[in-house]
Amino acid sequence: MCHVTAAVETALNLIGIFAFALSGALMAVQKRMDIVGMAVLAGITALGGGVIRDVLMGDVPPAALRNTWWLLLPLVATVLVFFFHPVVARLRRAMLVFDAIGLGVFCASATAKALAFGMSPVASVLLGTVTGVGGGMLRDVLAGEIPSILRRDTKQYAVPAVAGCILVVLLDAVHQQGVWVQALAAVGICTWRLLALWRRWGAPAPR
Amino acid sequence: MCHVTAAVETALNLIGIFAFALSGALMAVQKRMDIVGMAVLAGITALGGGVIRDVLMGDVPPAALRNTWWLLLPLVATVLVFFFHPVVARLRRAMLVFDAIGLGVFCASATAKALAFGMSPVASVLLGTVTGVGGGMLRDVLAGEIPSILRRDTKQYAVPAVAGCILVVLLDAVHQQGVWVQALAAVGICTWRLLALWRRWGAPAPR
């Protein structure tokens, strides 16, 4: 992989981690937690999905434990939110955009990683989706809430995630790999998610 | 292992997965979740216990990620419940029977797997029980409830599970292994569980 694409991948991953960490720390503020709770929720939201993926694939210690920056970034997000949370919270729309970017990046790169590890297409889609949505689910459970992706009033979140992971698998089946595939899927997931928020698309529910 | 016993084991496992998946999807309908929540709860209930067992034993990727059918079956259960949940819910008694079958099959086969991996007798009983009850515990936590096996009003569920796992370990100690041991333990767990439901047997509680 050339230097530029490696740099792009690293940058996207850090953006995803930081965005998810901000959302975890903000949730802690909303729940009136102290700085310990903020750091825990920031770290688990940002790194939880990837840790679950790596444990399931047998790639341990997980990438999060081998990259010191990945561990420190949630602390940076915690400090920022600690001092500037009224500002950060007012950026609610910006947060949703960041979260959508994180979702796209995590799903796309995790699906590619699972395929590279020799997982089957269906398992790769599952692992990609788990990586994208797992951190947020852990955050919600620890904060005492039913995970938002399970709630009926949530706009489409897992649906674009699954669709993007399937796209990566399909392109892989016709021998298209590499960072541009991941970028395409990430942009697709992110766009779909934002459209779902804007147009209020939900998922079908049983009568 | 001859073809017949292999086929029996596969069939029992698929019945267990399907039964647990139906119970997860039904819980999602009760909690008024949409189809995404149904699929997530169905998959986690059906596969969660076995995934925890495999991760703890170091057998990764877990069997669930290596068997595409195991991943697709919860989706089939989700679609069925989506369209026919009033019918499925009316089959509440049938559901409890299916769930008891799943419990028996999962506990018995997981204990045998743990012994074959060289785990100690006590660890094998623990892993067998975790496999049987783990998926349901994850389902309840994600749905925002205290796991039903922890609640006082629950009829005996973990008790027959532990007893059946101990039976497999005892028979192994006198060199009895193979699918008939698992079948015996599974039938025993299932029968005990159904008797506990019918005769309203609870577990002792402290004063």
Add this chain to the structure above:
Amino acid sequence: MCHVTAAVETALNLIGIFAFALSGALMAVQKRMDIVGMAVLAGITALGGGVIRDVLMGDVPPAALRNTWWLLLPLVATVLVFFFHPVVARLRRAMLVFDAIGLGVFCASATAKALAFGMSPVASVLLGTVTGVGGGMLRDVLAGEIPSILRRDTKQYAVPAVAGCILVVLLDAVHQQGVWVQALAAVGICTWRLLALWRRWGAPAPR
């Protein structure tokens, strides 16, 4: 390692497991669970943190599954609490002391284990802290509560844990290892935690 230090380490670990198991079983009594719930909460509180650490480090099966005594001790604690819970509950102060000892022992020994496994300093601090606080977090989630370390009214708990883990890492950096380092860190964490309870030290919270 000489026999004496090995015996000291084993003894400290068993004290930690037993103390955490008592706290899990007592929580189950408070929540009016039956004996099954007591055993589950006792076991998960006592062993959950160490299991998470071992799974993340790739040291599977986890130590808890390889030491039969570690698995049986929570059952002993369960039986004790079942019959004598009014007495045990009246020993609330003693319980907090035991819990602080468990926290200190688990954090210190887990950080040393992580360093010995070649984890980075930051990852070792994280794994040490997770080992100390993870079991209690699982206990609280399963009992339907927001983990106490996330709540604002909790006295300092994660703060001394992190500080003690950092101490072990710093001493390791100047080539000081072995059981006396762990003992020092464990005593430090335990003392700080008890002082925090006594002097009502909290962690800072955002306005």
